[in-house]
Structures are given as structure tokens and as C-alpha cells.
Amino acid sequence: MFKIIFLICFFLSSLFSQNITFLTHSTKDKVYIDESKEMRGLKHSGRRSFQVELIREMMKLVAHKSKIIHDVPYKRGLLIVQREDNIAFFNMARRPHREDLVKWVGPLQVGESFFYTATKFPKIINSIEDSKKLKSICVLNGTSHDTFLVNNGFENIIRNNSYEGCFKMLVHGRVDVAMLSAISLHETLKAANISEDKVQKSFLAYSLDGYLAMSKNIDDSTIKTWQNALDKLKSDGTYDLLMLKYWQSK
Numbered sequence: 001m002f003k004i005i006f007l008i009c010f011f012l013s014s015l016f017s018q019n020i021t022f023l024t025h026s027t028k029d030k031v032y033i034d035e036s037k038e039m040r041g042l043k044h045s046g047r048r049s050f051q052v053e054l055i056r057e058m059m060k061l062v063a064h065k066s067k068i069i070h071d072v073p074y075k076r077g078l079l080i081v082q083r084e085d086n087i088a089f090f091n092m093a094r095r096p097h098r099e100d101l102v103k104w105v106g107p108l109q110v111g112e113s114f115f116y117t118a119t120k121f122p123k124i125i126n127s128i129e130d131s132k133k134l135k136s137i138c139v140l141n142g143t144s145h146d147t148f149l150v151n152n153g154f155e156n157i158i159r160n161n162s163y164e165g166c167f168k169m170l171v172h173g174r175v176d177v178a179m180l181s182a183i184s185l186h187e188t189l190k191a192a193n194i195s196e197d198k199v200q201k202s203f204l205a206y207s208l209d210g211y212l213a214m215s216k217n218i219d220d221s222t223i224k225t226w227q228n229a230l231d232k233l234k235s236d237g238t239y240d241l242l243m244l245k246y247w248q249s250k
Contacts, residue, residue: 019086020064020086020087020088020214020218021070021086021087021088022055022068022069022070022088022089022090023069023070023071023072023077023080023081023087023088023089023090024039024048024051024052024055024069024070024071024072024077024089024090024091025071025072025073025074025077025089025091026048026071026074026140026162026163027039027048027049027052027071028071028162028191029042029045029191030042030045030046030048030049030052030187031045031048031049031052031071036067037068038056038067038068038069039052039067039068039069039071040052040053040056041053041246042246043245043246044245044246044247044248045187045246046184046186046187046188046190046246046247047091047109047183047184047187047247048187049246049247050242050243050246050247051090051091051108051109052069052246053242053245053246054108054230054233054239054242055069055090055212056069057229057233057238057242058226058229058230058233061229061232061233062225062226062229073141073142073161074140074141074142074143075141075142077089077092078092078142081102081213081214081215082101082102082215084215085215085217085218086215086217086218087214087215088212088213088214088215089102089212089213089214090108090210090211090212090213091108091109091210091211091212092210092211092212092213093143093144093208093209093210093211094106094107094208094209094210094211095144095147095208097147097151098213101216102213102214102215102216103213103214103215103216103218103220103223104211104212104213104214104223105211105212105213105214105223105226105227105230106209106210106211106212106227106230107209107210107211108210108211108212108230109183109209109210110207110209110210111181111182111183111184111207111208111209111210112181112182112183112204112206112207112208113144113145113148113179113180113181113182113204113205113206113207113208114179114180114181114182114201114202114203114204114205115131115137115177115178115179115202115203115205116167116170116177116178116179116180116185116199116200116201116202117170117176117177117199117200117202118170118171118173118198118199118200119197119198119199119200120171120173120198121173121176122200123176123177123202124202125177125202125203126203127203128152128205130203131154131177131203131205132152132153132154132155132156134156134176134177135156135175135176136156136157136158136174136175136176136177137149137154137156137157137158137175137176137177137178137179138158138159138160138165138166138167138169138170138175138177138178138179139157139158139159139160139166139178139179140159140160140161140162140163140166141159141160141161142159144208145179145180145205146159148205148206149179156176158175163178163180163184163188163192164188164191164192165192166178166179166180167180167188167189167192167194167199168192168194170199171194171198171199177202178199179205181208182201185199212226212230214226
């Protein structure tokens with residue numbers, strides 16, 4: 001009887017999940033659109049391609065029929081998932097001030113965010129207060145990095161539309177530091193055509209996990225179904241295989 005009830009609940013939550021529209025961000029040069037008009041990750045292209053394929057595997061497990069994922073600017077996706085119904089947006093940092101704005105599935109990944117300086121223009125940073133004294137800190141507009149600086153009273157923020165743009169400004173001495181998660185450094189520098197010896201890690205700003213955020217109207221049983229799918233991929237080894245195939249460099 002319990003098994004029958006579970007299957008019925010799973011079926012109903014799967015039906016509801018078909019109405020969910022999936023959004024992501026910052027996928028340029030990390031994905032391609034296949035013949036079915038579905039977004040696919042490019043192999044060995046880093047975090048974004050991995051996330052797309054991870055979500056696709058979760059879609060399979062919950063029988064989510066539509067595999068369409070739309071790329072939108074980060075700040076727009078952040079607003080849409082909070083204001084509109086039946087939206088799923090990834091990757092989004094789970095921070096205390098956002099906790100009740102959406103529902104959460106994850107973490108999709110974990111990571112530490114650092115201030116990076118240019119090797120040619122080194123800056124000594126031993127504390128958050130030291131970083132506030134810098135002339136400029138470049139961040140991707142609207143991200144958790146941006147929010148972190150604003151919430152901590154920084155007045156030296158330079159916002160860019162891409163992480164690659166920040167690091168190009170960094171190595172040319174146009175900003176003092178750039179802020180980025182350590183797990184994204186390699187792919188960001190590769191996309192910006194910058195050799196890794198041109199930048200150096202300076203100071204750990206904070207640690208933060210990334211999640212799949214879902215609109216608050218989506219019922220808790222559906223959230224649990226998606227969380228169970230992610231947990232299964234982690235436990236059966238699929239998660240690690242996707243990491244090797246899509247995130248890790250050749």
C-alpha cells in the first residue's frame with residue numbers, strides 16, 4: 001500500500017513539474033542547442049556545462065518532459081523566479097536574505113569565493129577591511145558577490161556583465177581585484193584567453209553553495225521529488241561522472 005501511495009504522489013508531482021520553466025545564466029561558449037532545440041553542455045567546458053547536464057539528468061528522473069532551458073541575464077533570472085509562478089532558476093547562491101524568497105533544491109555545487117589580483121599589479125589584502133580600501137573591485141552584476149559587497153558596505157564596486165570581462169579589466173590594471181568562486185577560475189580565464197599565471201588568489205571572502213531555486217508556488221512534494229533526484233545522482237556516481245565529462249578539463 002505504501003509503495004502504491006508513493007507512486008501516485010510521484011506521478012502527480014511529475015505532472016505538476018511539466019509546467020515548470022527552467023532558466024539559467026552565463027552559458028555563452030559553454031553550451032550548444034541540439035536538433036531538438038534543447039540546451040546541451042559542451043564537454044570539458046566547466047561549471048555551466050556541468051550544471052546544464054546535471055539538471056537534464058534530474059529532469060529524466062522526475063519524468064519532466066520538456067528539456068528546454070532558457071539563458072537569461074543573472075539579475076533577470078533572479079527576479080523572475082521570485083515574482084513569477086512555476087519557474088526554476090540555476091545556479092543561485094543560497095543566502096540568508098533569500099531564504100524565504102524561493103524554494104531550494106541542492107546544493108548543486110559548493111565553492112569558496114576569493115578576491116583575485118593581477119600578478120603584474122599585486123595588491124596585499126589581509127582582511128575585508130583591507131579590500132574596502134582598494135580603488136575598485138569587479139563583480140558580475142547582480143550575483144551573490146555583488147550582494148555580499150553591498151551588504152558589507154563596500155563603495156568601490158565595479159559591475160560587469162561577465163566574469164570574463166572582470167578578469168580582462170584586472171590583468172590590464174583597470175580594476176584592483178576581481179571576485180570569483182575558485183571552482184570557476186580555470187574556465188573563466190580560459191574563456192577570457194588569459195593564462196593562469198597572470199592572476200593570483202589573494203583573500204577568501206566567503207564560502208557559499210549554489211542551488212536550483214524554484215518559485216514559491218511550487219508545492220513541497222514537487223520540491224522533494226527534485227531533491228530526491230539530485231540526491232540519487234550523487235549517491236549512484238552519476239554526479240561524479242558528469243563532473244569528469246563536462247566540468248573537468250581534458
